[in-house]
Amino acid sequence: MAATTTTEAGKPERPARAARKPKPEGQWKIDGRDPLNGDERIKQEEPAFEVRQRVIDVYSKKGFSSIAPEDIAPRFKWLGIYTQRRQDLGGELTGQLENSELQDEFFMMRVRFDGGQADPAKLRAVGEISRDYARSTADFTDRQNIQLHWIRIEDVPTIWEKLESVGLSTMYGCGDVPRVILGSPVAGVAADEIIDATPAIEEIKSRYLAAEEFTNLPRKFKSAITGNPRQDVTHEIQDISFVASVHPEHGAGFECFVGGGLSTNPMLAQPLGAWIPIDEVPEVWAAVAGIFRDYGFRRLRNRARLKFLVAQWGIEKFRQVLETEYLGRKLIDGPAIETNPGYRDHIGIHPQRDGRFYLGVKPTVGHTTGEQLIAIADVAEKHGITRIRTTAEKELLFLDVERDQLGELARELDEVGLYSTPSEFRRGIISCTGLEFCKLAHVTTKARAIELVDDLEERLGDLDVPLKIALNGCPNSCARTQVSDIGLKGQTVTDADGNRVEGFQVHLGGSMNLDPNFGRKLKGHKVIADEVGDYVVRVVTKFKEQREPDEYFRDWVQRAAEEDLQ
Numbered sequence: 001m002a003a004t005t006t007t008e009a010g011k012p013e014r015p016a017r018a019a020r021k022p023k024p025e026g027q028w029k030i031d032g033r034d035p036l037n038g039d040e041r042i043k044q045e046e047p048a049f050e051v052r053q054r055v056i057d058v059y060s061k062k063g064f065s066s067i068a069p070e071d072i073a074p075r076f077k078w079l080g081i082y083t084q085r086r087q088d089l090g091g092e093l094t095g096q097l098e099n100s101e102l103q104d105e106f107f108m109m110r111v112r113f114d115g116g117q118a119d120p121a122k123l124r125a126v127g128e129i130s131r132d133y134a135r136s137t138a139d140f141t142d143r144q145n146i147q148l149h150w151i152r153i154e155d156v157p158t159i160w161e162k163l164e165s166v167g168l169s170t171m172y173g174c175g176d177v178p179r180v181i182l183g184s185p186v187a188g189v190a191a192d193e194i195i196d197a198t199p200a201i202e203e204i205k206s207r208y209l210a211a212e213e214f215t216n217l218p219r220k221f222k223s224a225i226t227g228n229p230r231q232d233v234t235h236e237i238q239d240i241s242f243v244a245s246v247h248p249e250h251g252a253g254f255e256c257f258v259g260g261g262l263s264t265n266p267m268l269a270q271p272l273g274a275w276i277p278i279d280e281v282p283e284v285w286a287a288v289a290g291i292f293r294d295y296g297f298r299r300l301r302n303r304a305r306l307k308f309l310v311a312q313w314g315i316e317k318f319r320q321v322l323e324t325e326y327l328g329r330k331l332i333d334g335p336a337i338e339t340n341p342g343y344r345d346h347i348g349i350h351p352q353r354d355g356r357f358y359l360g361v362k363p364t365v366g367h368t369t370g371e372q373l374i375a376i377a378d379v380a381e382k383h384g385i386t387r388i389r390t391t392a393e394k395e396l397l398f399l400d401v402e403r404d405q406l407g408e409l410a411r412e413l414d415e416v417g418l419y420s421t422p423s424e425f426r427r428g429i430i431s432c433t434g435l436e437f438c439k440l441a442h443v444t445t446k447a448r449a450i451e452l453v454d455d456l457e458e459r460l461g462d463l464d465v466p467l468k469i470a471l472n473g474c475p476n477s478c479a480r481t482q483v484s485d486i487g488l489k490g491q492t493v494t495d496a497d498g499n500r501v502e503g504f505q506v507h508l509g510g511s512m513n514l515d516p517n518f519g520r521k522l523k524g525h526k527v528i529a530d531e532v533g534d535y536v537v538r539v540v541t542k543f544k545e546q547r548e549p550d551e552y553f554r555d556w557v558q559r560a561a562e563e564d565l566q
Contacts, residue, residue: 023299024036024299025297025298025299025300025303026040026218026297026298026299026304027294027295027296027297027298028293028294028295028298029294029295030295035298036298036299037298037299037300037301039074039176039301040298042070042074042075043074043176043216044216046075047212047215048074048075048077048078048175048215048216049078049079049171049215051071051075051076051078051079052079052171054071055076055079055153055156055157056157059071059153059156060153060154060155060156060157061154063153063154064105064152064153067153069100072103073099073100074175074176076107077173077174077175077176078171078172078174078175078177078215079170079171079173079174080109080110080111080112080169080170080171080172080173080174081107081108081109081110081151081156081170081173081174082107082108082174083099083103083104083105083106083107083108083439084103084104084106084107084108084149084150084437084438084439085102085103085104085435085436085437085438085439085441086102086103086104087104087436089102090435091435091441091442091443091444091473091490091492091502092442092492092500094439094440094441094442094474099439102439103439105152106149106150106151106152107149107151107152107153107156108147108148108149108151108433108437109134109147109148109149109151109156109159109170109173110141110145110146110147110170110173110174111126111145111146111147111148111163111168111169111170111173112145112168112169112170112171112172112173112180113144113145113146113168113180113390114144114180114181114183114201114205115144115181115182115183115184115185115187115198115201115389116144116182116183116185116389116390116391116392116397117183117387117389118388118389118390119380119386119387119388120376120377120378120380120381120385120386120388121166121377122166122167122168122388123373123374123376123377123380123388124373124374124377125162125163125165125166125168126138126146126148126163126168126370126373127370127371127372127373127374127376127377128162128370128374129148129159129162129163129370130148130369130370130373131369131370131371131374132370133148133150133151133152133155133158133159134148134149134150134151134370135149135150136369136370136371137149137150137369137370138367138368138369138370138372138373139366139367139368139433139446140363140366140367140368140390140394140395140396141366141394142234142366142392142393142394142430142478142479142480143179143180143182143222143392144180144182144183144185144390144391144392145173145180145390146390147433149437172209174220175220176216176217176218176219176220176221177214177215177217177220177221178208178209178214178217178221178223178289179220179221179222179223181201181204181205181223181224181225182222182223182224182225182226182233182234182238182241182392183197183198183201183224183225183226183233184197184225184226184227184228184230184232184233185232185346185389185390185391185395185397186228186232186346186350186352186358186389186397186399187201187226187227187228189352189353189354189358189399189400190228190350190351190352190353190358191350191351191352191353192228192229193227193228193229193353194227194228194229194244194246194252195227195244195252195253195254195278196227197225197226197227197242197244197254197278197281199278199279200225200242200278200281200282200285201225203282204223204281204282204285204286207282207286208282208285208286208289213290213293214286214289214293216293217289217292217293217296218292218293218296218297218298218304218305219296219301219304219305220239220305221239221240221289221292221306222238222239222240222261223238223239223240223241223285224238224240224241224242224392225241225242225254225281226241226242226243226244227244227252227254228244229244229340230340230342230343230344230345230346231243231244231339231340231344231513232344232345232346232391232392232393233392234344234392234480234512235257235260235269236257236260236268236269236483236512236516237260237261237262237266237268237269237480237483237512238257238260238261238269239258239259239260239261239269239288239292239305239306239307240256240257240258240269240285240288240289240306241256241257241260241269242254242255242256242257242276242281242284242285243255243257243337245275245276245334245335245337246335247275247332247334247335248335250275250277250332253275253276253277253278253334254275254276254277254278254281255271255272255273255274255275255276255334255337256271256272256274256276256284256288257269257270257271257272258270258272258288258306258310258315258318259306259307259309259310259311259315259318260307261305261306261307262476262477262480262481262482262483263305263475263476263477264302264475264476264477265307265308266477266482266483266518267307267310267311268516269307270310270315271315271336271337272315272318272319272322272331273315273319273333273334273336274319274331274332274333274334275331275332275333275334275335276331276332276334283327284322284327284331287322287326287327288306288322288326290326291306291309291318291321291322291325291326292306292309295309295321296309297309319331339512339513339514339515339516340513341513341514342513343466344392344393344512344513345360345362345391345393345395345427346358346360346391346393346395346397347360347361347362347395347420347421347422347427348360348420348421349406349410352399352400354400356399356400356401356402356403357401357402357403357406358397358398358399358400358401359397359398359401359406359409359410359413359420360391360395360396360397360398360420361395361396361397361398361410361413361414361418361419361420362393362394362395362396362418362419362422362426362427363394363396363417363418363419364419364422364426364429364449364450364453365394365429365430365431365446365449365450365453366394366430367446367450368417372416372417375416376388376396376413376416376418379409379412379413379416380398382412383398383401383405383408383409385398385399385400385401385409386400387399387400393430394430396418398413423453423456423457423461423462423463424462424463424464424465424466424467425452425453425456425457425460425462425463425467425469426453426457427466428466428467428468428469428485429449429452429453429468429469429470429471430449430468430469430470430471430479430480430484431445431446431448431449431470431471431472431479432445432446432471432472432473432474432478432479433445433446433473433478434446434447434448434471434473434490435473435490435502438473438474440473440474440476441473441474441490442473442474442490442491442492442502443473443490443491443492443502443503443504443529444473444502444529445471445472445473445479445490446471448471448529448532449469449471451533452469452471452532452533452536455533455537456533456536456537456540459533459537460537460540460541463540463544465550465551465552465553466485466552466553467485467486467540467553468480468483468484468485468486468510469484469485469486469487469488469536470484470486470487470488471488471490471504471532472487472488472489472490473490474489474490474491475489475491477489480510481507481510482507482510482518482519483510483511483512483516483517483518483519484507484510484519485508485509485510485511485519485553485554485557486506486507486508486536486539486553487506487507487508487510487519488504488505488506488507488527488532489504489505489506489507490502490503490504490529491503491504491505491526493526493528495528501528501529501530502528502529502530503526503527503528503529504526504527504529504532505521505522505525505526506521506522506525506526506527506535506565507519507520507521507522508520508521508522508539508554508557508565509553509554509555509557509558510554511554514552514554514555515554519554519557520557520558520565522562522565522566525565525566539564539565540553542560542564542565543556543560546560546564
């Protein structure tokens, strides 16, 4: 029996309380594989991809009401589909109702374009699917995919067959798996390219994406690879990315960044400090994915991203575990990568290494229709273009254009609704899906972003420096609010009359390509959605009045008075 001590006043002291044992994080290599939440249980009960056959054999024949709840969520995500929001439920109900109450009997479908590689046949097929089965919805995403809406479960097998006939798929479009691999849209083409990363992307796809070892990760795993000096794959906010690096002895290869991500706990990816030759990129990719699978946190879904593990371990330990437990060798130390401060998109005309050109155009906020996609395919085929690329900035690039074709091609694409010389407002704006379809959203974003661009062009004309504007429907930052010049995070706010209405919290001066940072959040400053146009005009006008020669918006924000940002 432990001895009892007394205080100076003669009263017995309470025995020291034993330190509370921390709860297991669900790390397979440390805590074992017993599932600690419902999603982990469902994933262990059955391989998620087995639900594909039920869609074909049962659900497409018996309709939405026949679908088992655990197949709708989470298993359908592995197939690249999940339910969209009911149209009669406003943003004030987000977070108040369960997903099963918010969901409609229609689906969003995400079509993968790894490396952004497309062609007229692929765009035509997606356009026809959009026209015939998706109420002509089609949105380019900042992960180089195309998303469709209003998909009925009855039509899914037919859609899959059509996609597969042109080499496309929705598999791994969502879910706790490696998502689409971002790649430079001008890999192997651009005159200023450092190294072509295409072989690495192709090997990862063929060697690892079909393997069962990565079909059950703690959560999504976002990848990007580029050999372009524009650093055109938003590498700072990916789980893993490879960026061109020139070693003084070994030549062109890649640095590896890990642990990036935004949402409610934004973190910038950290470099390993290594130089990796292209033939080792797939192996390093698989090793990092393996660390995430084995050591990633699985108990709490909001901590089940690689960035939390990197933050806990530190980059030095992460590299050590990578080398000792997964690669079995040391990586070559490499030079530090300097951030490219210029444009990362590919708007306009650019030279190719073969003497031809590529043309980059912008659909406003990536929004198109099925008919537009078909028209784009028609224009490309008319000009003999066989290679088209999607990008992380929601552009479309047309490769292999002869000099004398450029003017006519740009004119015809403008007529289709793709801007070859967009204003900085149209060039830099981005939005998420928003309240129209997303069950997490509080506000309407895409339609509002399109209206905002038109309003800004009419009232302000244009700018001579980049301006990134992001409208996000919720705190999850799918539209990158924290790394935009003007980030607008959707939430329900109270107007002057006490009404609960759609509004935004404001972030200013965020950046990835200029001193990467998450910007300046104006504490307590919120803008009613209907007044967003007036607010942006007011702030940009102040910038134009006060800016120094060649000053960027984000630099002005850092020194601007608080009242000038309101």
